[in-house]
Amino acid sequence: MRRSRSTRGCGRWCWGGALRVSSYLNLAAQTHRRRWRHLCGLKAPLTHHTLAYVTEHLNVADRRHVLASVAKTLKANKALEGCKLNGLLFLSLDANEHFHSRHRCCPDCCQRHVEVTDAQGHKQRVIEYYHRYVVAQINGPKLNVVLDLEPIRPGEGEGAAALRLLGRIRRVYGARFVDAVTVDAWYAKGPFLRRVERLGWAWVVVLKREDMDVFGEAHRLSQDHPPGRAFADPERPRTVQWWEVKELDFSPQYGRKVRVVRPQEQWGRRIRHEPQTRRWVWASSA
Numbered sequence: 094m095r096r097s098r099s100t101r102g103c104g105r106w107c108w109g110g111a112l113r114v115s116s117y118l119n120l121a122a123q124t125h126r127r128r129w130r131h132l133c134g135l136k137a138p139l140t141h142h143t144l145a146y147v148t149e150h151l152n153v154a155d156r157r158h159v160l161a162s163v164a165k166t167l168k169a170n171k172a173l174e175g176c177k178l179n180g181l182l183f184l185s186l187d188a189n190e191h192f193h194s195r196h197r198c199c200p201d202c203c204q205r206h207v208e209v210t211d212a213q214g215h216k217q218r219v220i221e222y223y224h225r226y227v228v229a230q231i232n233g234p235k236l237n238v239v240l241d242l243e244p245i246r247p248g249e250g251e252g253a254a255a256l257r258l259l260g261r262i263r264r265v266y267g268a269r270f271v272d273a274v275t276v277d278a279w280y281a282k283g284p285f286l287r288r289v290e291r292l293g294w295a296w297v298v299v300l301k302r303e304d305m306d307v308f309g310e311a312h313r314l315s316q317d318h319p320p321g322r323a324f325a326d327p328e329r330p331r332t333v334q335w336w337e338v339k340e341l342d343f344s345p346q347y348g349r350k351v352r353v354v355r356p357q358e359q360w361g362r363r364i365r366h367e368p369q370t371r372r373w374v375w376a377s378s379a
């Protein structure tokens with residue numbers, strides 16, 4: 094199998110992910126809209142060749158500077174107020190894969206083995222190259238703002254890239270730009286959460302690992318009690334109940350007490366069907 098080791102192929106895909114563009118053809122089609130061109134100060138539509146050329150020559154530091162200046166302007170103009178929950182602005186971290194190939198790679202590609210079936214029906218293991226990024230963004234009902242993103246380097250874990258990203262966000266945006274960090278279950282690890290606190294932020298994490306003591310303890314302490322809160326959410330619409338358990342041990346590595354909230358949502362009551370139910374378990378630092 095011939096493989097090209099160039100940054101060119103991967104690089105284009107990565108910018109597509111960072112800019113949230115599915116293809117340059119698609120973006121080029123949008124530039125035919127007059128309002129789009131007016132916003133960008135363009136006299137004529139762009140071609141996908143122009144977009145590809147520009148992103149080939151984009152400088153990562155410049156791109157980060159633009160992201161930061163946009164987000165800071167939004168905050169100064171109070172545009173992020175609608176993204177706050179209970180008066181707190183949350184930064185959410187998530188890892189996404191933007192590119193994978195079995196034929197093309199660059200020096201920064203991660204690798205994994207995958208099993209494929211060839212034309213004769215024989216199974217074989219091949220190397221697949223891919224790029225993953227941790228993305229930090231502020232989410233709201235009307236606005237999602239990407240603050241920054243960081244590649245997961247070959248051989249390193251998601252947590253290492255996430256901490257590098259958080260450290261840079263603190264330097265570029267300041268500790269008070271957001272109030273707390275929310276992460277998915279993958280980050281529910283004591284050392285990671287301690288580092289987030291040292292950076293000056295509270296945290297909220299989804300718990301999915303039933304083998305964690307804090308998960309079982311929160312269930313045990315709340316299961317025979319009435320919910321602490323119950324209300325109807327007219328916007329979605331669904332009914333919400335939640336149970337809260339304070340002062341729980343999270344893990345020996347974390348070494349501090351946490352608060353656990355166990356919400357349960359129900360919606361939709363169709364004939365001969367039970368309403369749908371969704372349950373979560375969240376832990377937070379405060």
Ligand SMILES: [Zn+2]
Binds near residue numbers: 104198223224
């Ligand atoms: Zn690559």
